[in-house]
Amino acid sequence: MAPPTQREMIRRAILYQFQLRLLCIGAWRASLGDSDSESDDSDNNSSDSSDAAGNIHLTMLHTLQALLDTTAIIHRVTSTRYLTPRHNIIKMGQLELLTAFSQSPQDHERFVNMVRVSPYVFSSIVAMIENDPVFQNNSPNEQTPVDHQLAITLYRLGRFGNGGSIEDIARFAGVGHGSVPLFTNRCFDAIERLHPIFVRPLTRDEKEIEKSWIDRHLGFHGSWREGYIMYDGTIVPLSEKPTLNGQAYFTRKSNYGLNVQIGNVPSNLRIVDYSHGFTGSAHDASAFEYTAARKHPELLFEGDEHGFGDSAYALSEHMIPMFRSPAADLPENHLFCLTLSHLRVRSEHCMGALKGRWQSFKGLRQSIAKNRHHVRACRWITIGIILHNIVVELEGIPEHDPFILQGGGNDEQEDMAMGNDLVEGEAKRQCLVDEVNTFHRH
Secondary structure, eight states, X not given: OOOOOHHHHHHHHHHHHHHHHHHHHHHHHHHHHHHTSOHHHHHHHHHHHHHHHHHHHHHHHHHHHHHHHHHHHHHHHHHOSOSSOOOOOOOOOSTHHHHHHTTSGGGHHHHHHHHSSOHHHHHHHHHHHXXXXXXXXXXXXXXXXXXXXXXXHHHHHTOOGGGGSHHHHHHHHXXXXXXXXXXXXXXXXXXXXXXXXXXXXXXHHHHHHHHHHHHHHHTSOSXXXXXXXXXXXXXXXXXXXXXXXXXXXXXXXXXXXXXXXXXXXXXXXXXXXXXXXXXXXXXXXXXXXXXXXXXXXXXXXXXXXXXEEOTTSOOBTTEEEOOXXXXXXXXXXXXXXXXXXXXXXXXXXXXXXXXXXXXXXXXXXXXXXXXXXXXXXXXXXHHHHHXXXXXXXHTOOOTTOHXXXXXXXXXXXXXXXXXXXXXXXXXXXXXXXXXXXXXXXX
16 A cells, blocks of 8 residues: 655644534533533433543554654654655766867867867867856855866757757766756856857958958959858757657658748858858748848948858848759859859858757757747857857868768758849849859959
């Protein structure tokens, strides 16, 4: 038989108290009845009254004992957190390997495989966030060291599928299951405060570096150099269908995900503009409307500066996309599209580096049942972008970075064009077409 619940214990205690009160009232009335009896019947009924009083007293004792027992059980339930002995989980983590792998350059690859960044970048991030208020408290119990919390967070960002489950990460790190999301949230808070430092518009000198890169790759100096940002959209898949407006997250690739717009520079893959929040069913052109390039172009562009995109984007003063068919089939336009493709491959490299390093973006393990869950999932993307730019700033990303290959191979299909071209961009794109055709004719 199952043990009684706390509610059942309270119900019994109240019942016993009520019964005890009734018995006390009965005993009191019986004593009054004995004193008011006639004298000639007192001798005959004395024996019966004594027996009745004895039975009442015995019942009262049993009821009182049951009440005391029940009260003791209730006290034990309310004062004891665990009714059964706790079993201490065996915790044998592997975080100590990070220290060992950081000692020798021959082992740095293993270090990177665990936390997705080099020992130098890792120690630099620790130095940036270790004094953040989120890691300070007034408790006599000190927090887990910041480097351990960061290692667990980066390990989690770099895994997807079963390897990204809280249970597997807790077992790897040798911590409790509740510590994994706790450490993640703390590190996210601290890293998010670095956003203004690492995700920002370029200075004029930095823009000139990008424009010179375009000149070298095209082989001529002209108006093409003004398009120093490459835009593209990608889908960050979710590991499960959201229960909140699930169909809105459904993509053309028959999965569920979030639409992310990325604007990066070609020379080092730094991300200077992005937007997220749209679901997987959203068109790239619609999501692009919420980038800084559309909302606040003055932050990114001066003069004739603009960005390049694929044919899904609408033509405008600050966005020059490829031609769509049938215009793309014209010889002069075909050369334009071919030249632009050679530049825009750096968008694919950026997506590959981002998803290859932070592989949780290949299958984000976030359940979306409320609006705040959607915001939480988007926050993962923000943190990944900040960390991506930290790597670019501290070490750079080589052209043949292995993470680019790890994140590639699952390119999204281009969205169908929405046909919202603006007249302001027609003259600018035609100038680029004429320029590249003139160069190749000579």
